Amino acid sequence: MRRFHKKTRAGCRQCKSRRVKCGEQKPTCNGCKRQGLECSFQFLTPTIFRNRNEAGSWPTRDICLRADPLPSSDARALEFLHHYNQKTSTTLGRAGKMDLWLIIIPRIALSHEFLMHGLLAVSALHLSTLQPSRKEELVNFASKSESLALPTFRRLVKRNDPRDISAVFAFAGFVIPYMLAVSGVLGVSSMGIPCLEDPHWFLMARGLIELLRENWSALEQGPFATVLESTALPVEKSWNPDDAYLADVQTHWEKQRMDRKVVDEGLDECIKTFDELRRVLCLPFAPYQTFTIMSAVYFWPGMVSQEYMKLVYERRPEALVVLAHYCVLLKQADWVWFLKGVGVKLLNAIEEELDTEWKPWIQWALDQPCK
Numbered sequence: 001m002r003r004f005h006k007k008t009r010a011g012c013r014q015c016k017s018r019r020v021k022c023g024e025q026k027p028t029c030n031g032c033k034r035q036g037l038e039c040s041f042q043f044l045t046p047t048i049f050r051n052r053n054e055a056g057s058w059p060t061r062d063i064c065l066r067a068d069p070l071p072s073s074d075a076r077a078l079e080f081l082h083h084y085n086q087k088t089s090t091t092l093g094r095a096g097k098m099d100l101w102l103i104i105i106p107r108i109a110l111s112h113e114f115l116m117h118g119l120l121a122v123s124a125l126h127l128s129t130l131q132p133s134r135k136e137e138l139v140n141f142a143s144k145s146e147s148l149a150l151p152t153f154r155r156l157v158k159r160n161d162p163r164d165i166s167a168v169f170a171f172a173g174f175v176i177p178y179m180l181a182v183s184g185v186l187g188v189s190s191m192g193i194p195c196l197e198d199p200h201w202f203l204m205a206r207g208l209i210e211l212l213r214e215n216w217s218a219l220e221q222g223p224f225a226t227v228l229e230s231t232a233l234p235v236e237k238s239w240n241p242d243d244a245y246l247a248d249v250q251t252h253w254e255k256q257r258m259d260r261k262v263v264d265e266g267l268d269e270c271i272k273t274f275d276e277l278r279r280v281l282c283l284p285f286a287p288y289q290t291f292t293i294m295s296a297v298y299f300w301p302g303m304v305s306q307e308y309m310k311l312v313y314e315r316r317p318e319a320l321v322v323l324a325h326y327c328v329l330l331k332q333a334d335w336v337w338f339l340k341g342v343g344v345k346l347l348n349a350i351e352e353e354l355d356t357e358w359k360p361w362i363q364w365a366l367d368q369p370c371k
Helices: 013-018 030-035 040-044 076-092 098-110 113-130 132-159 165-186 201-214 216-220 243-259 265-285 293-303 306-313 317-332 342-353 356-367
Strands: none
Touching (some): 076 098, 113 132, 132 165, 165 216, 243 265, 243 317, 265 293, 265 317, 293 317, 342 356
16 A cells, blocks of 8 residues: 655655655755755755844845855856846836946945845846746856855854945845745745744845844945935825725724733734834825835834744734735735745735634735735
């Protein structure tokens, strides 16, 4: 009789290609060890960053393939730099601020080799979406380039020298599109609900905003000064045409809180986080138009508290409902090449996790179209 194995989508690429069950051990599964194969899980090798009390708030694992060093004379680098200048840079910035991505960051990269590697990696991945026939070649180039950049990036983050912060921050901004683009190709998903065990783009977005918060003054004195705006502007949740629905959800939870005889700190945290999400969701509709949907996608993960993230890790239903409504924002950015399908996949993972009684709470988010 054939042995029964529970199917899994989380196995390594090598086991999938051999059509055998993967034990999912990291950094190398037992099957690959026995066969003497290079396991695709090796790209999850841990690395620790400085002063991070929150596990996973900043990239704590490599997101790259083990590969031979990239030759510095590789002529393809010129192709990818040209593609970055002509195409990729236009997908990363907003109208009126394109000089940052088109001129300033490439200029910084000329004196910081690790940043140039990160730039070329993202450019190669973007090109792979436009030229699918070259996907393997382009993904391999991106992985090699990223593997060359990460050691220097880690060292500079640890050193925390203001002279390097512009290059460090620019590279950190490339990590999120790199991870989202490469994870699907490698068959290792970072599209599900964030957890402590695996790297996730949401946690890296938290790390990016934390890096910004800790180094605002230094960044303000460098080339990023043109895009950093600290002016306090009024916020009206009613700018968002869908806020009436969101207000009803929050009001219902607040009534639940008042009806309970004991304090529920978890519910309090979810209500506070949902209110912060409403404030972010209205900003792309603000009359002063200084905050884009892409900015909101990156910004909200950095706003939420560690207490809320613990509730997500514990899979508390209210915390997942809040996260489901953030997916509406991701759907509005679905036109961005590295965010395509991200909102839908995260939302589907939340729907699968929630019990039946909680699914009506995310139906509105499920019904919202991608844009």
